[in-house]
Amino acid sequence: MPHADTLTVVHHDDTRxxxxxxxxxxxxxxxxxxxxxxxxxxxxxxxxxxYRQREARAS
Known part of the structure; x- marks a missing residue:
């Protein structure tokens, strides 16, 4: 499963x-x-x- 330091979701009404x-x-x-x-x-x-800005940690 992907990991993100920052995740932005843009909705259909252009809100984020x-x-x-x-x-x-x-x-x-x-x-x-x-x-x-x-x-x-x-x-x-x-x-x-x-966005991923650092190395992934072992889970």
């Missing part, structure tokens, strides 16, 4: 939601995000921007 230090999974119905705040499932996404 940003997350930091998350794991995520893209699927055909949207995106599922796991963060310190819990699990998020979004279906109204237009695109995502994921």
């Amino acid at each position: 939601t940003s997350y930091t230090d998350v794991r995520y999974q893209l699927h055909r119905d949207g995106i599922r995000i796991w963060s310190d705040e819990g699990e998020h499932a979004l279906t109204d996404i237009l695109m995502t921007h994921a």
